[in-house]
Amino acid sequence: MTTDRMPNAFRAGTTPLPERDAALIARRSAALGPAYRLFYEKPLHLVRGQGVWLYDADGRAYLDAYNNVASVGHCHPRVVEAVARQAATLATHTRYLHEGVLDLAERLLATMPAAIGHVMFTCTGSEANDLALRLAFEATGGTGVIVTENAYHGVTLAVAGASPSLGAGVALGPHVRTIPAPDPATGADARFAAAVEAACADLLRHGIRPAALMVDTIFSSDGVFAEPRGLLAPAAQAIRAAGGLFIADEVQPGFGRTGEAMWGFARHGMVPDMISMGKPMGNGYPVAALALRPDLVAGFGARARYFNTFGGNAVAAAAALAVLDVIETEGLQQNAHAVGGRFRAALAALSHRHPAVGEVRGAGLFIGLDMIDPESRAPDAAKAGRIVNSLREAGVLISATGPQGHVLKIRPPLVFSDSDAALFLDRLDAVLTANP
Structure with a gap:
């Protein structure tokens, strides 16, 4: 079986x-x-x-x-041309000065709430979510993670253990708690914040300090739930009251897909602590990122260095900038x-x-x-x-x-x-x- x-x-x-x-x-x-x-x-x-x-x-x-x-769109000529032009000019990492990654970071931050001030680049959404958890653990001193019952957040060791949709063959971490997705048909939408509070209480009862609530802001793997608007704000308040952070996983709903805003969380009138992005960012070229409040990386950055050989490389930045251009101009x-x-x-x-x-x-x-x-x-x-x-x-x-x-x-x-x-x-x- x-x-x-x-x-x-x-x-x-x-x-x-x-x-x-x-x-x-x-x-x-x-x-x-x-x-x-x-x-x-x-x-x-x-x-x-x-x-x-x-x-x-x-x-x-x-x-x-x-x-x-x-x-x-597949093989969009503007993205193809940008990738080819940059690959024929320079393809290197972020340890050299280069305008491309800075242009991209600034363009992304311009679409974010003012509290979000830094961007860290990866190659995949899985890596972005993995980095988000690493920073959440560092910033809060906790390790407890709350996700929805059929969530998917990636395939690294850390986030696979917080991705119930991968099935029984991939065990959840002992520090992970699941809550029902906000399905209006079952009334779970009204109880979403209460479920976060209950999960935090259960973590604490087992001696685990809550670190993060990670939410795909359209609940893609749970069955696609976009309503009611505003339900994420009380949930964010609940996790913060317990000392944790709210991570908006925008890998699937981001980059204008939900129509009314660039990011899915914006439909709920709230500001996340961290925002992960990936899949559509390079229109097929591997590029992803984590945007976050500057204070959340300050301590980490003082003690450790972050480097990703291909994350934010010159070609990836060119691809992602071209995608932003196309979204805007078209x-x-x-x-x-x-x-x-x-x-x-x-x-x-x-x-x-x-x-x-x-x-x-x-x-x-x-x-x-x-x-x-x-x-x-x-x-x-x-x-x-x-x-x-x-x-x-x-x-x-x-x-x-x-x-x-x-x-x-x-x-x-x-x-x-x-x-x-x-x-x-x-x-x-x-x-x-x-x-x-």
């Missing part, structure tokens, strides 16, 4: 595959080992991307409604807000035609759609899996999320248009009709 909780994973031997793809999977297994996973019952062999489209080895196009890594945050709002409304309207469609949640172009049993109204993970794989066959790419795997996770590039949404809706309608 597998302990893997990754929804929509390929299972070897369950689906007939073309000889070419079977050979590639055999090569992967031999060269990469057993820990890697592939999406979809029938894996995709992709060879190129452009805008919102991905293309397989046979030339078939797929509407990408999932990958927020290429947040401004109005992609505003596009996420406008197109996302119309898209969510149209998805909700499908429930009148398809009783298996439950609640539609989200903000901007980050959407969760429940699949339910029409009679019992219970979550239906099996149906969600069928929809995800049927859409893949129809040329549309999404995934599933949530503790029961019944939430369709829709997270297209920020250049997603109304016509792209119309195509998505047409194909989803057909797939739901074929899978009542």
